Amino acid sequence: MSFRNLGKVKLPILYIAITFLISSLFYRYLNSDLWLAFIIASFLFLWVLLKENIEFLIFVFVIFIVGICININFYNMKVNSTEKVLIERKYSYGGIGSINSRKIFLKGNLKNFKEGEEVILKGEFKKKIDKETGVIGEYKIKESKVNNRSIYTKLAKIKETFKNELEKNIGFRKAALVTSITFGREDSLDSEDEYDMKNFGVIHALSVSGLHVGIVFLIFKKLFREKVSLFITFIYVIMTGIAFSSLRAFIMLFCANLGAMVKKRYNSIGGLSLSAIIIFFIAPYSIFTLGFLLSFGATLGIILFNKELNRKLYKLPKYLREGVSISLSAQIFTIPLLVIFFNELSISSIIGNLILIPIINVILVLGITLILSIKIQFLFDFFSFLILNSIDFLDNIMYGLKELTPSLMYLNESYGYFYITLLIAFYLYKRGVKKGVMLPLAYIIFIMINLYSINPKIIYKKEGAILLSYRGNRIVVSNKRSSIENLKSKTNADKGVYQFRKINIKDECYLKKEDRDYILYLYGNKYNLNMSSKSKNESEYGIINFKDKDVNEIIIIGKNLLYK
Structure with missing residues (x-):
């Protein structure tokens, strides 16, 4: 069999990324729902065969098998009686930690440790796998101590010092908000602040995204060379807990800058696909997490639709046109996810992204500046004063907008799935499959039967x-x-x-x-x-x-x- 046709495939890295992710879906449902697992795999292989050729289908099948092997290896890692564990979450008794990206439930006293620190634990491990969350088991702690030599511990202490010093200057509630905007959502975040962010469709500002990573890189690029700026940005990604959204953004940023250095054209879909592959190797369960889906969904929407929407809105002023087009394109794939996972839909998201995000960006820049000036008291106090006034301004704007805009809509997840059928029908129609428009109708009939x-x-x-x-x-x-x-x-x-x-x-x-x-x-x-x-x-x-x-x-x- 000849494999000469392999080179004719456009963007093979996209197929590789999709195949790896679907291998995780297959592995997840293999034991619990065998038919669903094989239906998912069959759709993948049929799609590849119709789009490409038999030689490439064989290649994709090999990648699929490799993906399953990676999943098997991930969930069957040997856990020793003594392990270095990164503390991700603390509860009243125990918490969640990670060993080489595998999550474990920790049973024992963690009150002397901080989230983000790496600790050395001695105890007993009991295997208990959850393929949707990446959990491989439970660890009963007998002895524990902080690994002070770990970079995770050192960065966690910087973050803790930052929050404590800021709290002295601007108060608990505002310090929690600034820390959440700068490093990702904090458990101490005020519930009303979180609701307001959801209501205005800017909750993504509390999870480190491409916007955060891009701003941090641009700040340091003005001070240092690109290589140094990339390194500092990666340290920032570690401080945020290496969330999938921040890691995705950093990989794409790195690829874009690498392309510029070697004078090669950067392909956004290729960069997005590469980031998905790298994240899959680190955490095969990522496809089941909302953070991964929202980050990749928003980015894909911007890549595919932003330019077209920008062109159609040519009559609007530049700032307004660009803001609206980015906001709309980012939400094309994220709206159904929010409805399915949270049963919520923000009607005010465009207004929120146009008015609130610029203010939040100012707070983010000031937050980064505060970290750099933490050892210089008068500078830290000065920037704390600026950030205090910025938050007061943000509060006043949100209070005014709440009087003018509708609150969150609560919807059944079936609306989210219906939206997905509309997207699929639109794609099929554009590809010449006219009968694809029947898909939403078929789904409506299915829902009516299900509701009955x-x-x-x-x-x-x-x-x-x-x-x-x-x-x-x-x-x-x-x-x-x-x-x-x-x-x-x-x-x-x-x-x-x-x-x-x-x-x-x-x-x-x-x-x-x-x-x-x-x-x-x-x-x-x-x-x-x-x-x-x-x-x-x-x-x-x-x-x-x-x-x-x-x-x-x-x-x-x-x-x-x-x-x-």
Whole structure:
């Protein structure tokens, strides 16, 4: 067989990136949903065959196998009794750490450690894999100490000092906001600030993105040569916790500058594909994370649509035209993700990105300047004063905009999937597949059938609520009164219930409330729908564990229960 046609493929790196990512999807569903795994793989191979040739299909198949091997190696790493662990999150007792990009649940006292530090732990490891989060198991801590020689620890201490000193000058709430804008979202961030950012569609300002990385690089490029500026920017990426969005931005920035150095034309899709491949090698589970999807979705939207939108808006002033085109193009692929993951949609995002992002960029630049001046007190105090006034200005602008713009819309995830079918139909139509326009219609029919629910369904929602669906009637039940109206919108429910004695589902089948859990009665049998950390142990109850996501959905078929 001849492989001469391999060289005729345009952007083979794009196919390689997509193949690696789909290999992770295949590996994820291989044991839990074999048919879905093979359907995903089949679509990949069919797409490659129709687009290219049989020789390249064989090449893609080899890459696919390599991707599966990388996944197997990632989740089967040997963990020793003594390990260096990077602390990512701390909780009241324990937290989440990482060993060579593999996440582990830490059980033990971490109060003497800071997030971002590298520690040396001695303990016992128990394998427990979660392929969607990159978790490989649990680690019970027996002994622990900080690895003071680690660059992660040194940078974490700089970050902690920065936050503490800034807090003295401008207060806790504003220091948390500046730290979140500069290094990525902090747990100490005020919930109202986070809501406002979501409401105006600028929540991405609290997760280090291409904008952050680009600004940091430009700041240092004015002071140093490109190589030094790239190195300092990479140190900044480490300080942010090496989030997928910041790593993606740095790789693309590096490729663009490398192309300029060697006088080669930079291809944005190629750079995006290379960053996806590198991130896959580091963390094969990345395809399941929202940060990865939002970062790549926004960047792809800008690459594909920004120039065209900019040209169509030629009548607008340059600043307004460029701001609107970037904002719209970035949201083309991110809107469905936000609806699917959060059931939220910001109507005010264009206004927010045009007005608020420039102010946030000023705060970011001042935040970087504060880090550089942390050892020079009078400069640190001066820039703290500037940043204090900038935040006051930001607060006033957001307060005024809240009076003029609509709040967040709460939508069911089906709207997000419908939007995706519209994108696919548009792509197929442009490619000459006229019947592709039937795809959204087919999805609407599917949703109508699904909403009707021939058999009763009890669906667990991530907000700690359940949805009862049967023959067109949909009731959402929650332990929180304040969330009822939002949950009704998110679940397409007709009715929301907070307090009740009994809800009839069908003959010989009803639901009762007991503490924070619910009891399902089905033809004389009792099932405890566990919604809280406390579960029933009585022998008369069957335990259905919603809390730990052992079960996400129950379908009632006659006298039997089908778990999903």
